[in-house]
Every structure is written in structure tokens, then in C-alpha cells.
Amino acid sequence: MIFDLNDELLDSIIAAMENQKTKFWVSAEKNSLVEANDSVISDEDLYYALPEWDSASGFTLRKDFVNLIYAPGVRDELQRVLHSGRGVFRNFKNVLKQYPEFDRKWHLYKTRKMRTCVSDWYNELRELWGLEKLDQEPEETDDLVRNDFVFTAYDPARDKEMIVYELKNSMVFFDDELSEPVSDAVTALWIYLFEYGNSDSVVGFICRSQTGEFVGFISAAPCPLNSVQTVSLTSFFVLENYRGLGIGKELFFMCLSTVQRQGFKWVFITEMFMPDTMLPLLQRTGFKECKSGFVMNLTEKKDLL
DSSP, X not given: OOOOOOHHHHHHHHHHHHOSSSOEEEETTTTEEEEOBTTBOOOSSSEEEOOOOOHHHHHHHHHHHHTTOOOHHHXXXXXHHHTTOSSHHHHHHHHHHTOHHHHHHHHHHHHXXXXXXXXXXXXXXXXXXXXXXXXXXXXXXOOHHHHHEEEEEOOHHHHHHHHHHHHHHSOOSOOTTSOHHHHHXXXXXXXXXXXXXXXXXXXXXXXXXXXXXXXXXXXXXXXXXXXXXXXXXXXEEEOGGGTTSSHHHHHHHHHHHHHHHTTOOEEEEEGGGOOGGGHHHHHHHTOEEETTEEEEEGGGOGGGO
């Protein structure tokens, strides 16, 4: 007997898969779940067994999610939990409660993966029934960044002092093994580059949490100072505990689209501004590697507008 995998049934199946204490079947006749017992046996006709899902599946899902996190502090805490051997799921949940942005990202990730698992299972049944497979539902766009963070244009008169403070104190650029004099030198260089150009020509954007906490920043300025064709990235960083949420990508495209609208043709990024995790984004966006950095012709990228 055929049943319809509607949204209500799909959500019920996902909840039942995570319930490791009670077993459920899909009742094709009722198009809903029923609790398994001696009188209700899976026969792949009236009653169907749910997709296979156990604690090992849940552990793998969590491990894969942690591998996608670039924020070292959050990633390290979650990895310690995964390797602790006891109370893994409970402690994983407790750690994420301390980082609401990552907690929400985890629930989105888990829901998408489990929906895909159920959809694959249902399509296998449809093949057995002689029906065409259904197209996988496209993943929902993750609006976490725009919903949970606030992006504002950089105002030199209002924001410059605050950005310099963050550059001096966030220590986002340094290896822990660097000596203090070297760290001081790198900090001074970043501040010098940030202050490059006159205030009126700087394009920048600040990201803050909904509570007003500073999260990240990007800026660009004409290079050389009188250029009307080329801009250079003069600052770009996201605080450690907020990396891996797509904030850097959002700041990046906001800045690029703005300088493009202003009529600039070329954008140049030095290697020191670009972490390795952003290299795939540069390649997809159309940047080409050159000596000491990356360059892109903005006139060839109409889709940034």
C-alpha cells in the first residue's frame, strides 16, 4: 500500500528517528506513525519500518557538523565533547547553548540532513512501487547571518576609534607562539593599512550581534590614493567565536558590490588579509592569484550588483 510523505509525516518520522526508546512504523493506511508492538509488525505493505538511524548515526552527524566550524574556540569545545566518551549528546547540546548562533546553525544543519535521509528512503520505496522518484527539495537558504546580525556602513567619525581598539585587542591575526614584539609589529601594520587613505574615500561595513556586540569588519580604499579604478582591501576580520557562520562572506560581498557600484574596475587583496578558509570563495568569485595577493576585474562580475 502506498502512502504520501507530506510535511507532517516527514517531521513525525524525523522526531521518531531521534527517539531511541520507542520504535515506530509508518501506517500506510493511516498515513501516520504508529507505535510498534506485537500486533503491529513491519510488512512493507501496511506498515513500513523507518529509515535506519541510531546513536552512531547521530554521532556521525555531529562530527560532520563540527568539521564545518571554523571558529577555533567553538570547534575545540565540541570536539572535546565528541571524544569524551560519556554524555556526548547532552554535553554537545549544553556547549551549543553557550553559542546561540552556532546552536541555530546546528539545528538547521541537522534538519536538512535528516530530511534528505528520509527523502532518499521514500524514493527507494517509490521505486519499489513503480513510481518516479521525487526531486529532492532544495535546501533552504540559511538566513542566519542576516536575521541574527546587524550590518551597518562604516562611519569614520563614529566608528574609527572603535575599529582601532578592536584591531589592537582582538588578537585575531596572531599565532599563539609569536612573541609580543612581533605581535605588536603586526598590529601596527594592520592599523596602518586600516588608516590608509582619507576618510571620505573609505568603504567599510561593520557587523554586530543583535545585542550590539562587535563581531567583524571590512574596509577598502582607493589604491593609490588618487585612483579611480583600483581599490585595495585595507581591513578584514571576524572575531574568533563568530567565524564559520558566513559573516565574513556577507561582509566581503557587501564591500565588493559597493565599490563596484562606485565605478571601480579592479580590487586587490593582499595575502595577509585572506585566511585559507576564504580561498575557495575567492576562486568562485573570480579572483586571480597574483604576486603578493589576489586581483579581480569588477567589470566582469555583473552579478555582484
